[in-house]
Amino acid sequence: MTKAVDLQALAARIAGGLTGPGGPFEITVEPVLGATIPVFRNRRRSLLELLEDSRALGDRDYLVTADSRLTYAQHYEAAGALAAALAERYGVGKGDRVGILAANTPEWVLTFWAAQRLGAIPVGYNAWWAPQEIAYGIGHTEPKVVIADAKRAALLADSGAQVPVLTMENDLPALTAEFAGQYPTAEVAEEDPACILYTSGTTGRPKGVVHSQRNMVAVSDYHRFTDALAAGFRGLPWDGSPTDRRYLNTSPLFHIASLHNLVIPRLTTGDAVIFHSGGFDAEKILGLIESERITNWAAVPTMASRLLDVDVAQYDLSSLSALSLNTAPSSPALHQRLRERVPVAQVALTTSYGCTESGTAATVATPPDLIANPETVGRPIVGVAIEIRDAEGKVVPDGTEGEICVRSPYVMLGYYNDPAATAASIDENRWLRTGDFGFVSEGRLQMAGRRSDLILRGGENVYPAEIENALDEHPLVRESAVLGVPHEDLGQEVAAIIVVADPDSVTEDELRDHVAQRLAYFKVPARWLITADALPRNATGKVLRRELSLGE
Template sequence: MAMTAFSNSRPEAALGSTADAAQTFSVAEVVGLPFIRAHSDPNRACLSWPDGRLNNSEFAAAVAATAQTLRDRHGITSGSVVGVLLRNVPELITTMFATWSLGAALTPINPSLTDDEVLFQLSDSGAKALVGEERADALSLELGLGYLSATDECFRAAAGAISVDVIPDVSGVRDDDAGLIVYTSGTTGKPKGCVLEQSALAAMVWSLVHGLDHGEDVRSLLVLPLFHCNGLLAGTVMPLKLGGSVHVLPKFDPSTFWGVVETERPSYFSAVPTIFSVLEARTTREVDASSLRFVICGAAPMSKDAIARFEKKFDLDMVEGYGLSECSVCATLNRNDGTAKPGTVGPALPGFEIGIKDPGGTLLPVGEAGEVVIASRTIMRGYLGRPEATAEALRDGWLHTGDVGFLDSDGYLTLVDRIKDLIIRGGENIYPKEIEDALLGHELVVEAAVVGAPDEKYGEVVVAHVALRNGASITEEELLAFLEQRLARYKLPTRIHLREGLPKNAVGKIVKEELRKV
């Protein structure tokens, strides 16, 4: 059979290439977005949050004033790195555009990290200044960095016309300037900084803009944390590039979430499976979700049954996608045009090529499972200061993801699991996701995670961890009986732990490393 890679771009749109310029925005279009919007429609809504709102002119003024402070007070110029240690607040978005306008890179820091972890990221990234609140002030002193308070008046510059002499000149920002240094979770060692160049970010925004039918009056409800590419690009830059607006949600709270939707009237939001599962399980009242054209699910695969339950309950279309920080956000995405295939994470986005490789590096035919590889101009420059890890991830013109999947004849990608999560029981390969999806097919199960546990006889055995709906009750024996009708006997868990909830990281992904210790 012929080896296959599916693409929604020209073949040369691969890693490190200079693909068709029409398949991207210019760096100036993205970096200069606040000032372009202010010039074209100064009074249009731009950014809102529970305590306030900014129109285009006000937002651009805040960006310009922040950039001026970073440059004049802290010496931030082209090639500098600025850290930001903030929860989901508008000042983080202001800082991002201000940093970009100076040709500098932003490294967003997860506020839930310990002080030592924050200091590691600041040191590793080479940050010259840190933006934040009291905690950031103390940590910047420890490293001798410049500090800019998020309550500084530059973040809330007065409304009105912006003087030409304070607008940053973004024409000097180069395609190969680093725009973001985003750190991986570090579950297998020290976190690694993914260096994403401005040209990669511009190409990613282009792909997101052209990958869906967004309709008119685009408005994003920003649910995901802003220390992650999804929140920054898919939740913020994309809707702003479409001429729309963003409402920043400081944190996700299922008890108040639908009230925010009904008040702010977003056209979409992007979230992770655990958020959708919690909303479906805990919402007991009728909600008005009519403003939402679709919702996007990412970060981890969601079972077909869980998707169907959410879509039916709220009468919404969910489009599931797949990507990782190393490719800027997203590589595949089901469309909202009636072509979505539940159970898959969609076909390649425009500007991407997706392939499946065997361990020897050969592209595999349709239907055969192997490692998912990605080629696109959105791929990272590499891991900062880690040439060996970079060489391992970026090989033969492809980003090697460490995920197992297969493509169908239409180019839709189905994820099987992470390579590292594979369980080998007595010589049989078992992928946890298949068991998790089977568990999630039970109407009482909200969350499920499957891990391998050492065993003298089989080497490894299957152990499941399950969280039920509020007030639900079921026994381990009843769940096993349910699974016996859906799985081969060797795939059945030897133990099922019923828990109130499963451990998650700050993005909302289940942390299996903690479950392996149980």
């Protein structure tokens, strides 16, 4: 505990030097959309400024796939040419939406940056959507043009959407060649929309989350700040020079984990992004880490868990210096299994909490945080304020559960064309109501669950996450999901779906006893489904609870 406290004090001292008067990340307060919030004083004002600065990175790798490598210089040229083509051939201008519907490819990223040149708003549609969902997204944001890979272009045709479609495989190479050497620009303000991404849609229709130029530039500055903080811990100077890290990208680009927090910040750090293509395969991922000398991987917990199904020791993972678990909850039991099998997890495993609306992680749990409290999701990152509020919106004391509210320069502008939903989520002082529940203790946030997941059993509030964490400690359990099912007397009772390799290897009684040894009686599931079938998840790794069923 002393060591953790000392490290926290050191972090605070280093951060103070970086963010204090005259520091490279000096923080000031300014009015933002009617509220006064902390912002970085010495900041760029638009994503286009990041793109212009990236030209100096020249021949450094930016986007790498199994069969292609795009340098920063090549990317800069192609983004200019595509922007010119979109403007001259398709009439795209400031404020117009440019749809992107594709798997992770360099062309996805290229389209994003081409739109920034025009002051247009790239819309990242979910590449897993069915034609009906695609039609909804197209109708909702009304893009001037959609750029898609061949597979999704066919789905677009089936959706009946009436919009020009350009294919990444054929149209983009032709257009970038035809309009080479052009670099159109547009004037944008910090509060102008910069991007629209859709929420996971775990319940109801997905909403279009609008992030501003300010939001997305601030996220990149946050990543630069963490680099400076890490240098300070090592006693080294930091001047913002490019580094030689290699980031593995395994999450979809239509999510903030990959777009806002991986691909875009690299233009300010000069690192390479390595794309994994195709479905997740643990052995292919381990081989890619070895062959490409990956240094950083932000993994969905499910992916990290599946690594443990193979012999990790057969692969050279010595290049991997940072491993984080993001986008979905992860249990302390998984953290411990990773520490036992994956060397980097012993010293550099982190986890975080955030949502699409928050723009980036609201909190991050460092290795010392996880040692002090294995269930924490960490402390607020630079620029973020956290409050826990009750049902009336009043701030509750530390240790008391309530709704997690977040305020920062990273928080979204609002939901696209949905002022009612925006007003329900963001108050007049720019506090975001996340809909998630938790509590703060000793400065660290701990999750309880989502309001929509809450089980009301005989007057007791039961949060699935707590029970799932307990279940995940069982050595045979690969993953679990807990839900409430109707009960005539109690209102709801607790049910659990357990995924194991062999359903005959464990009994309900064994699992019931396992939970009973760890949690109160009313949290022990009364109904069970033991299966070898993986849980249904969305593109960001969150369990689709509306699709869960006990199969009765």
